Structure formats: structure tokens, C-alpha cells
Amino acid sequence: MNRKIVRSWMMYDWANSAFATTMMAAVLPIYYLTVAASNLPEHLATSYWGFTQTIAMIIVAVISPILGAIADSSRSKVRFLRVFAYMGVLACLLMAFTGNGTYLFVSACYILGVIGFSGGNTFYDSILTDVAPLDQRDEISAKGYMFGYIGGGVLLAVNIVMLEKWDKVGFPDKLVATQAVFVTVALWWFLFSLPIFRHVKDKGAERKQPVSFYAKEGFLRVFTTFRHIRQYPELLKYLVAFWFFNDGISTIISMATIYGKTIGIGTSDLIIALLITQFVGIPFTFLFGKMASKIGSKRALYMSLCIYVLVVFLGYFMTNALHFYVLAFVVGMVQGGSQSIARSIYSKLVPAGRTSEFFGFLSLSDKVSASLGPALFGLVTLLTGSARLAILSLLVFFIVGIFMLTRVNLAKGLIEAKA
Numbered sequence: 001m002n003r004k005i006v007r008s009w010m011m012y013d014w015a016n017s018a019f020a021t022t023m024m025a026a027v028l029p030i031y032y033l034t035v036a037a038s039n040l041p042e043h044l045a046t047s048y049w050g051f052t053q054t055i056a057m058i059i060v061a062v063i064s065p066i067l068g069a070i071a072d073s074s075r076s077k078v079r080f081l082r083v084f085a086y087m088g089v090l091a092c093l094l095m096a097f098t099g100n101g102t103y104l105f106v107s108a109c110y111i112l113g114v115i116g117f118s119g120g121n122t123f124y125d126s127i128l129t130d131v132a133p134l135d136q137r138d139e140i141s142a143k144g145y146m147f148g149y150i151g152g153g154v155l156l157a158v159n160i161v162m163l164e165k166w167d168k169v170g171f172p173d174k175l176v177a178t179q180a181v182f183v184t185v186a187l188w189w190f191l192f193s194l195p196i197f198r199h200v201k202d203k204g205a206e207r208k209q210p211v212s213f214y215a216k217e218g219f220l221r222v223f224t225t226f227r228h229i230r231q232y233p234e235l236l237k238y239l240v241a242f243w244f245f246n247d248g249i250s251t252i253i254s255m256a257t258i259y260g261k262t263i264g265i266g267t268s269d270l271i272i273a274l275l276i277t278q279f280v281g282i283p284f285t286f287l288f289g290k291m292a293s294k295i296g297s298k299r300a301l302y303m304s305l306c307i308y309v310l311v312v313f314l315g316y317f318m319t320n321a322l323h324f325y326v327l328a329f330v331v332g333m334v335q336g337g338s339q340s341i342a343r344s345i346y347s348k349l350v351p352a353g354r355t356s357e358f359f360g361f362l363s364l365s366d367k368v369s370a371s372l373g374p375a376l377f378g379l380v381t382l383l384t385g386s387a388r389l390a391i392l393s394l395l396v397f398f399i400v401g402i403f404m405l406t407r408v409n410l411a412k413g414l415i416e417a418k419a
Contacts (some may be wrong), residue, residue, distance in 0.1 A: 002131075009131045009197035010144040012124055012152030015192035018185045019117050020090055021152035022159055026109065026274045028095070029258040030267050031178055037103035043385040045103070046262055050378025050390075052107040053254050054371040061367035064231035066211070066350075067119055068363070071126035073209070073217065078202050085193050088116025092186035094181040097146040118367070121223050124196075131200060145247055146282065147337075160275065164268050181299070189388060225361040232411030235349040239295040242342055243369035245305050245401025249338065251373030252311070252331065255391075259315070260324050261407050262387040269321035273328035280332030288337025297341050297348075300400065304338035309398045316392045349413040374399060392410030 022028070029049060037045035091113030098106050117231055121253055132140040159181045160167055166177035252340055257270045292300035318324060350358040373394065380390040 003169050005131050005199050006140055008199040009124075009127060010140070010190050012085075012196045013144040013148035015189050016085065016117055016120065016124075017152030018155045018188040019113060019147035019297065020148070021156045021274070021278060022181065023092065023095075023110070023113060024258060025119075025253055026156055026161070026271045027159060027178065027181055028106075029255070030261050030270060031260050032103060032106055033261050035100055035175065035178070036098055039101045040103065042262055043381050044295060044385070046258055046387055046390070047378040047382040048103060048107065049258050050255065050374040050381065052110055054378070055107075056111045057367050057371035057374075059111065060115060060118040060358055061364060061371065062117070063119065064122065064364050064367060064397075065099070065222050066215045067122040067219065069214040069218035071123050075125050076199055077123045077130070077195065081120050081127070082193075082197055084116045084120035084123065085189065086116070088113050088120065089107060089168075089186045089190045089414065091116060092182050092189065095182035098179075099175065120372065122363075124366075130203065138340065145255035149278060149282050151188075152191070153275060155184065156271070156275050156278065159184065160268070160271050163271070185271050218236040222361060222364060225358060229358070231326035231362065232349065232351065232413070232416045234409055234416055235346075235358075236407045238345065238349055238413065239365065241401050241408065242346065242362075242399075243365060244397045245308075245405065246339070246342065246366060247369045247373040248308060248312075248397030248401065249335070250370045251377060251397070252308070252336070254374060255377050256328075256331075257385050259391055260318075263318065265321050269324060273321075273324045276325065277328045277332035277335065280329055281336040284333045285336030285340060288334070290327050292337075292341050292344070297345050298405070298408075299340060301341045301345065301405065304334040304341070305398055305402050305405070307334045309337070309402075312391060312394050312398065316388050339354075345410070349417050351417050390412045 021177065029374070032049050032052075033042070033045050037048060067080075070080060074080065091109045094109045095106065098109070128141060128144075129410075162177050162181055162184070163174065166174050171177040229239070233353070257274065258310070260270045260273075261267070286306065288300060307330060311330055314323070315327060318327065345357075346362060375391045376393055376396075380393045381387050383389075
């Protein structure tokens, strides 16, 4: 194993996590509400941001089978990763040219950025099998995930200083400072992507095939897996549960700051709270993993989802920055742990020898289901004019997810997977 190549692979997680933290979760949602859509009523701006999230995820879901087929069949993973990474970088740079009333352009740029981010991750994940031996793959994958937490958190901390001390840093106003923040994300993503492009090479000559070939192969896999998954009842029940509770989790991540802004919490408080979530998540993800091994993965997942129910319920009554700080800390405690345990349970229920097929199906179905939460949030806000009711509506995803989880017999599912 070449350690330089492995480090180069992990640095891409460090690089693109800047988009996940600053653009998807922290700065851009607030910018959309207060600047880009400042000419709209607040409830309309909130709704449009939710619909933007939905459109982005649907597009990613549609192209993901094609990208997965390319990742498996093509010998040019790094080249395709570069294309999508630069697509995301370009989207961040274009954000620097937006301003008051440009919400449609911001939405378009964000959708382009999400395609670059998610599409690139398809190839980034598939490269792991080329750079790490099987017996060290779990450890290296976890380190890459941790690199992402740290990298995204470091740049977000820098961005907070740029936004809160804009006059001392040398910016004429906060708008210019925010536009500069978008540029830092682009530069961060570009510069820290260079190691993987320089040191990780594609294996062999590219197998050139038309896009139609990959489209046919990709969607054929989806339909094949859908037919096969019905042979594993416990896996299917768990997958339905996962669709619901994971949609609730992803919607909280994407809509938290714009919700906080609508109820009067300051921008600096919102971003600092997300920074808290970022760094709290690092140790608690590992602690949750250890707890799962002691009390059982299903019980640990129950516990994390019940905490999310409490977060949504308290979020409805939240009124000040202190409340948001507390909830951000609590979310940090369970965010990484719940997602890692959920994936771990799924891996145990997947039939042996068909992990790639079923994880590919999970990736697609996950993106489709993840579009529903922001859509519901946007629709409730649009119809009622209340973001509080919209956040409360997310309870349905956790309640249904927990109920479906109670119907899953893990022991029986393990037997089905082995059989």
C-alpha cells in the first residue's frame, strides 16, 4: 500500500467537505434568505430554498445509476472525478457574482454545485478499492471521513472570522465578505483536490463507451436489484425505515440555518452553532460506535432517532441563540453516529457477494427519498407561511421510520442474508 496515494485520496474528503459545511449547511442558506431572495416574502424565500434542495437531489438521483455504471466499468475514475470536482468549484466561483434578488441564479449555481459534489463522490468512493487493501479499507475510509469533518470545520471557522470581522479583515461590507467566502470554498476544494489528481492514476486505458451504454447498464442494475431485494423481507423493511428517518436527518442538516434565520437568530450564532455540531460530531461518532457494540446496533439507532424527535419538537419552540446552540450540540452528538450505525446495519442485512449491487441501490434510493423532506418543508411553509410548522412536519419522517424499524427482525435478516 502506497501511503502517499492513500493520503492523497483522504485529502479529497478534506477538500470537498468545505462545500458541505459552508455552502450546503452554514453560509449559503442564510445568504439565500437575506440577500439573494431579499426581494421575496420570507416564507416564499424559505420555500424556494427547500424546493431548490429537492430539485438538486432529484437530478443527482437520476444521474447516479449512470455514474455508478461508469465508476464500475470505466478505467477513468480519476478523470471523471476531476470533471465533477471542477464543476463544483465553478459553481462556488459563480456564487461570488450574485447579489440582491438573484435567487434564481443562486439556485441554479447551487444545483450545479450539488451535482459536482455528489457526482464526484461516486467516483471518489469507488477509488477506495484501488488505493487500499481489503483488510485496511474500513480504517482508511473512517480516516477519510474524519479528514472531511476536520477540513470542513477548519474552513468554516475561517469563514466565520471573515464574516464577523469583515471590516478588520479589509472588506468594504459584509456582502463582499460573503462573496469572498464563496471564493475560499472554491479555492479550498480546488487546491486540496490536487494531490489525488497528481498521485492517484487511472488503471489502464479508458474503455470508451457511449453515454447510452452506461445509462442502460446503470438503470438495468436498479431494476434488477429492485426485483432481488424482495427476496429479503427484513432488508426491505429496514430499507423503508431508512428512507424515512434518513430523510428527516438530511432535511434537518440542509434546512437548519434558514429555519433559524426565519425565527430571528443572528447569522453569527447560526454559523457558530453549526461549527459546534461539526466538531462535537468527531468524538461522538466513535462513542456511538462503541455504544452500539455494547447495547446492540438497533438499540443505539433507536436512541439516536428518539433524540432527533426531541430535537424537532424542541426546535418548534426555539426562540433564541442559546436554544440553537444547545440543539446544535445535541445534533452533533447523534448525527454521525446515527448515520454510521444505520449504514452498518444495512451492510449486515445485505446478501453476501452482492454488496456493491445493494449499496448502489441504497445510494440511488437514498437520494430519491432525500428530496421529499425539503419538498415537504417548502410546501408547508408556502401553504401556512410558518417555518415552525414546517420543522414540526419533519416528525412524520422519524415517527414512521422508528415504527418501521420496530418491524425489522435483525436476527432473521442475518439468516436471510447468509442464505
